[in-house]
Amino acid sequence: MDFKTNENQKMIADMIQQFGKQNITPFVREWDDTQTFPVEVFKKLGELGLMGVLVPTEYGGSAFSYTEYVTAIEQLSILDPSIGLSMAAHNSLCTGHILQFGNEQQKQKWLPKLATAEWIGAWGLTEHNTGSDAGGMSTTAVKDGDEWVINGAKNFITHAISGDIAVVIVRTGEKGDSHGMTTFVVEKGTPGFTSGKKEDKLGMRASETAELVFDNCRVSEENILGNVGDGFIQAMKVLDGGRISIAALGLGIAKGAYQAALQYSKERHQFGQAISKFQAIAFKLADMATEIEAAELLIYNAADKKNRGERMTLEGAMAKYYSSEVAVKVATDAVQVLGGYGYTKDFPVERFYRDSKLCTIGEGTSEIQKLVISKQIIG
């Protein structure tokens, strides 16, 4: 494995920094304060090709590998983790599910719109009563002639309001049967398909999280991805890759917080010297740098496996678990390094601190990652 950042990654990082200077950084505070999901910026990121990073060019995507995908999410997350989260959900969950399990006709129908962010995508697995235990879902689809009728609600769904299309996994069989669930694609405007309450969140406030509601929503048989009964198994496979996204998001948060702390520690003087000269601060920075490096290596290891098409359930879960915990720890320590200023909104670390917590929860909590890891190693 080659650990060096490749030239594509450098160009992508450059591109995002250049774009962010004008289009993201000046507005981050406002979006956070007002819980605004910046749809226009999202569309512009689509024009840059960041909304179909892994999608082949014949479907309008950029056809890069997970390696470049990690860089893209990481760099966006350094600027604004909310944008990183939204990008991750759009790319690897919604678009990724259609890409992996859609038939040719379905891919041609939806991928070009998603890869350019002409359409924004949502992906719904979680429900009010089933999060970690997603397989216990109670939203159902019942066959009626050539159509299926969906009833129920999906909770905590990224882009539930602004999304133009949702990939949802719903029950079509018995509860407790892992083959009793099926994936449907539902387009905005389908009668009976609406969105509900938008969550007011601790962090990731510029990423929209809300409810998807199905009330006798009729969907054509053609909107099923793969086979009836495959939904849950598909979702688990989508999440295998999705874990790399959240790990990269955590990495971006950790890097952003660390960079801010490092810079500040050299500028802030107390007791006649830069605070970076105090061992207590210097060792914090040493820990941060080391943990970030370790997280990065775990992520690129998982990405490398994924690029080769190898099974990476274990590596993905390890990367997601570790990187998420590192994001929270580094962001917490960064606030400490900045002291009182770190506690104010004039510096970015308080936002990293709030945003970081999502990483240990979304797309499988840290506990669930440990469950996956232990299952893999114990058997």
Next chain:
Amino acid sequence: MNIVVCISSVPDTTSKINFTENGSKFDSSGIQFVINPYDEFGLTKAMMLKEKAGGNVRVITVGDALVEPVMRKALAIGADSAIRINANPTDSYFTANEIAIYLKENPADLIIAGRESIDYNSGAVGGMIAEILNLPFVNACNGLEIDGNSAKLCREIEGGKENLSASLPLVIGGQKGLVEESDLRIPNMRGIMQARSKPLMVIEPSSDENLTSSESFEKPAEKSACKLVEIGNEAELVRLLQEEAKVI
């Protein structure tokens, strides 16, 4: 229209510049290289001209393999092909002569250089290429419109502008105004991907002729520390401004 843009790979403006070997060699370690900003205005203008009138945009540089990332960035922005003359340029004449030799064999209707590169600032390459090829040259060009074979140009002069006309083929030294900063293009993912399959031709230099050679470099003296003058001590401030800073 057939356009060639001369690209110089220069240190990012935020780089800390150092020299080694007793001040005779530039220390490139840890330096981020970018497309010379004046050349980027030129490249963007070339893309716009191509989009309007069709044609082809080539980018050319004289440099070793280390400049290839910058050339690929130019390809990612939209140039059709790149040429690298494989040599470390030693003076402006060497660079200009090599590019001119290439252009004699592979002519272009419009050759765009930057008004100067932001590292060595000699501002001579464009003019020398024009001289060697016996073509018209307009430096510090901040406006260009092309209609068939004739060009209307605008050039920055002290305190104003000069409007000129010339016929193609033509060499310009471009700068801001050719296009605005907001017109500059961020390469997108598709462009970055395509850049890898676009031709980047490497050709060997034809000569090793220099007209000048560099002996050593010096950095400006370090700025001295800031002096604070207490309120009520304005007389001291005046004395410092007069005797030390010598500004009044």
